[in-house]
Every structure is written in structure tokens, then in C-alpha cells.
Amino acid sequence: MRTRSGVLRGVVLLAFLLVSILVAAAVGSVAISPVNVGRMLLSRILGFDSIERTWTAAEELIVMQVRLPRVLLAAVIGGGLSAAGVLFQGILRNPLADPYIIGVSSGASLGAAAALLFFIPAGLGWYGTLPLYAFAGAVGATFIVYRVGLMHGRLHPTNLILAGVAVGALFTAMVSFMMVFKIQNLQDVYMWLMGSLSGRGWRQLGAAAPYVLAGSAVAVLFAPKLDVYLLGEETAHSLGIDVQRLQKQVLAIGALIAAACVAVSGVIGFVGLMVPHAVRIWIGPKHTRLTVYAFLAGAIFLVVADTLARTVFSPIELPVGIVTAMTGGPFFIYLMRRS
């Protein structure tokens, strides 16, 4: 019974995601009907030549080159951050864990800020090598935190969290330090620190999606082990799980997903903390379902949030990180009070 209703919920979520992608690609300063967006996709992507062109060339350009890649990127990043949140909350056995807890965001911020302030000409950040700098920073910080958290060859979740806080504070201070002395490009740095998908396209999608999708798929494969791990390290060991190896593998996968997300979008907060919790309240703690549903729910959430970010105060765009915190925070409090 549980399984069947579980699958049904998954289908409902998937349908929601597809609808939200169509609607999000239709909404904007030039309004296009979602039906036409759907027809466009069928004709362009699936190659149905028989579909009558009920849209203009300009509309097609807007959807295919501007909106669709950004909407898909929002889906991938929202899903990836949520799947990574599930991994970190599970392996650190800490409900406050999020994808950034072991230094991914502060490292990426340092890499991105250094690039924007010193290496990349103003306004060109998103067309250049910025994601590479951010990704390198994220991986570097994660590695430092990992080394600090490792004691006598063993990982201790508490040490790891404390190391993440310490390294995070250090790197954040270094970013602020740089921002005091270099003031050109500050706007870009601010946008980055708050998390934004503005101006992103196929290129960023192509860069992040392989890591995020492959990482999330592997995360699902680790789900049964994470279920056992929830019973405690000693119990997991006695059920045949190499706890140390599992911790290292899961941290590596989570950090990779989070680094790929943060590299192209900046620090979009709250998604990776809230979505796993909300989904856990909804469907329970079993990780197979939890990972899949959190990915889908996170994708929907960020697609909607990013659409709000670019339309509500149009032509001004908000960093989507502000929208996720402003809408997600109250919703999260409501969920917690209710359950």
C-alpha cells in the first residue's frame, strides 16, 4: 500500500514539475501561452514535424534561448541542492545540515569573488570562467574541512561540522576583506553571494547538469545504506556496513553536487535545508523515496522561486536566494508547527 501510494505521489510531483517548467518558460515580459511552449518543445526537442507552428520566430527565440535553459537550470539546481541536503543531513545525522555545511559555499564564494574582483572584467562574469573558479574554491574548501575533520583516519560528524563552521568563517572573512579593497565589480559579487540565475543559459546548464544529475542518481543508489546508517554507527557496522567508507563516499557525492550547483548559481540558500525536511515530514525518512522526492520537490520550488524572482519586480530582477528564503522560511515554520 505504502509503495503504491508512494509511486503515485512521485508521478504527481513529476507532473507538477513538467507543468511548472512549461508555465515558467511562458511567463515573462513577453507573455507566451504555455500550450505554445509545450508545442514548441515537442516540435523542437522531440522532432515532431507535423506540429503546426502557432507561435512566432521571436517567441521561439525567447523560449529556446533565454527562458527554457534558465528554467531547466533552476530545476537542476533546486533538485541537486535538495538531494545534497538529504545526503548531508543523513550522513552527519544532523537536521541543521545543508549542502553548504562543510565549506562548499564559502569556498565557492572565495573563488568567485577573487575571480570577479581580480581576474574577470566587469559584467562578463557569467560568460567566462567564473564557474571554474567557484568550483575550484568549493572543492578546495571541502578538502580542507575534510582533512581537519579527520582524526586518526576516522571521520567524526561533529568535528566535520565544527571544521566547516571554522573554515566557512575564515573564507567569508577573506571575501569581505577583498570587497573592502576592490570596489569595481562589487555588484556582481553581491549578486553571486545572494545566489542568482540571471543571465544563465545552455552553457551553464551544460556545465552543471552532468555532475548534478549523475551525483543525484548515485545518491539514490546509496539510499538503502543511509537507511541502515540512521540506526547509528555501531548498528550500521553490525549490519555489514563499512561506516567510514560510507561517510567518505556520501560526503564526496554531496560536495560534488553542491559544488556544481554553487559554481553556476552562486549561493542559493535554504533550498537544501528546507526541502529535505519538508519532504521527510511528508513521506517519512526512507532514503530512496526521500532522495527522489526531494529532488523533484526542490526542482519545482526553485523553478517557481526563480520565476517570481524575475517577474514580480520586472524589469528589476531579484537574486533568487532572497525569494527562496522569503517564501521558504515562513512555509517551513508552518510545516514544523503543524507536524
Added chain:
Amino acid sequence: MHEGRLIEFDRVSFAYSSEPVLEDLAFGLYPGQFVGIVGPNGAGKSTVLKLMNRLLAPSKGEVRIAGRSVSEYSLKELARLIAFVPQEPEYFPFTVRELVTLGRSPYRSGYGSVSPRDAEIVEEAMREAGVVEFADRPVDQLSGGERQRVTVARALAQKTPILLLDEPTNHLDIEHQLHICRLLQAKANAGMTCVAVLHDLNLVASYCHEVLVLDLGRLVAHGAPGGVLTPELVQEVYHVHIPDIRHPVTGRPVIAP
């Protein structure tokens, strides 16, 4: 090695960095016994259990299970030989059935779903531990005694010849204490080897086939409780004086000041 010994400690010592915890332990346990491990706080009782299932590795000597050093088994093989009920199990809002089903994970390859045979074993384990009536309730809504029985059910679902329990009767009222001890005794009579760290000497005296007495990291006595739990030993190990009383019905020792 000695013929027929399922668990064997061959001159085992264990130390945390330089702090010795166990010294030169040598004993063997045979199948079908309910063995109690007793001793004052800090005697190294939990350490003995953890050496058996390789949560810890001896600094000297060898622990053998069925004639083979524990270090030679893969973790999965070990999980099919030894189940473990830790002192403070952690709970997540799994349902009882979901949690007990996790006991089958050493037999499942990666992503296999629960087979009918697994489901049968899970039902049987829940029945034995007396948790069937709340099989579909979340574990975190149960009382401490009920949770403990769920953990025992999860361990039974592992279908291992050896079951280790670290203070399984802690925090339980007398009804639940007796329920667990009777269950372990019955499992032992059916061929399982149950080794439990216990604080209550009377439970050990009443239910265990054998008792290991540890003091300051050394094994000071090993044998049937009737011969081991004497006023002299209790005086020596616990520094308390008890009269020599026997249970009027069973004839086993009664430890009362």
C-alpha cells in the same frame, strides 16, 4: 583452537591509546548458551562485546568466531554471524516494520526489494519480540521498553547464530526485563548463542546458562551462575557483603544485601 567453541578469546588485550582496558582475556563460549557478562562499571564489559563483532580490534591476541579470526571475515559475513543490540540505539521515525526489515540488509544485494522470505522472517522476529501489535506505528512514538523490543526484533531478523546485547534491560521495568531475559533464554535453548552485558546479578543468576565476571579488565570468574555468583566473589568484585541466599524454588543464588 578448542573443538566446538563458537566464540573464542585467545589471550586478548585491548587498550585505548595507552590506557589498558582489557588484559589477557582467554575464554571460549559454546553454541546454545545464554551468557551474562557482569562486573563493576569500567570493568570492560562492553569492550568484550565490541571485540566480538569487530567494532574494536584487539591490541594483542585474537578473537575467533567459528574457528576463524574476526579480522578475516568481511563485514557482511560478520553481519550474518553476529547481531548486535547497542546500549543506546538511535531511532528515526521509521515504522516498526520498516526498522525490523533493516535487519535483513546483510542478505540483500544492493537494491533488491524485500522478498517474501524476508517479509516472513521479519514477521517472525516481530512476533518473538512481542512487537507485532504496533508493527505499523512509528518507532519514535513507542515507550522505552517497546523500542528496546523493536531493536531486539531487528537483531533477531538478522537470523544470526550469535546475538550480542549491551545492557538490553537498562531503563526497563521488571516485566520488560523478564520478557527480554526469557526470550534470550528461549533463543539459547533453541541453539542461538546470546551474550549480554547485564547489571542485574539476579537476572543473570535466574536466566543465564553461564556468566563471565570481569573486574579491572581481567576475567575473574567464568562458569554457571550457581557456582560463580558466591558471596565471596561479590565481596571481592563489588566490595559489598551479601548473605548466602538461594531461591526457594530454583535453588539459584539470590543477590540481596
